[in-house]
């Protein structure tokens with residue numbers, strides 16, 4: 001099968017704006033269980049807003065001719081929390097002055113999407129990229145909607161273009177950058193996640209995900225089969241959903257073992273990867289990028305809020 005040529009870029013810098021989805025996992029799990037379990041629709045669970053934080057990263061890629069493209073991956077959950085993070089990292093100003101070209105919403109999960117108002121407040125016409133697996137509720141939320149049962153509201157209607165990425169389609173966004181949507185059922189009633197591949201000249205492929213619900217192995221294998229340049233796999237950034245609620249099981253251990261075969265040079269994981277999974281990766285001598293453990297990030301073993309990685 002012929003691999004897709006997405007072009008090459010010079011470099012990619014990712015700043016973690018916030019990787020903390022929520023403050024207290026136990027509380028969150030209890031709420032899900034009380035509401036009816038992991039199959040329950042997230043839009044109908046009465047979430048405790050006090051426990052809400054959110055995941056958001058700023059990507060700054062440089063093309064071979066020296067141009068920069070900046071865009072956000074996800075927009076967190078709790079609006080006041082996200083606004084503080086945006087101000088701390090200068091995202092508010094960068095949105096206002098048009099420096100940030102797009103918002104990619106990896107998937108519909110509350111901790112990545114429900115803080116949409118914070119982005120729209122500064123740039124209501126920003127280009128938004130979503131997987132075309134969004135539910136009708138998710139699509140309505142973009143336009144402005146309230147779901148009282150779930151304690152969530154977007155009071156600002158999105159006025160810009162929305163680009164929908166079809167499952168398995170390699171959607172080139174810039175030279176050396178493409179988005180791919182993976183269609184799969186995900187906990188609390190959603191479908192599909194869009195993730196990013198960068199092809200960095202002389203280095204290879206960097207895989208960037210929000211939660212990576214498709215699994216890092218599926219994510220890496222897709223590149224191996226479909227993206228030109230994947231004979232070298234250079235790096236990983238994002239949530240890897242290996243031990244999201246703290247416990248590393250046998251399946252998670254196997255994923256970590258299997259990750260070694262790609263020979264990644266830098267792995268900057270955070271969010272739902274889980275600190276136990278990160279510890280295991282360090283033990284396995286995977287090249288984990290450490291952080292500073294600031295602004296609510298629970299450990300300096302992984303790349304946390306306010307930290308940056310350069311590929």
Ligand SMILES: [Fe+2]
Pocket residue numbers: 021055109111112210211239271272
């Ligand atoms: Fe998440």
Ligand SMILES: [Fe+2]
Pocket residue numbers: 107109211213
């Ligand atoms: Fe998620």
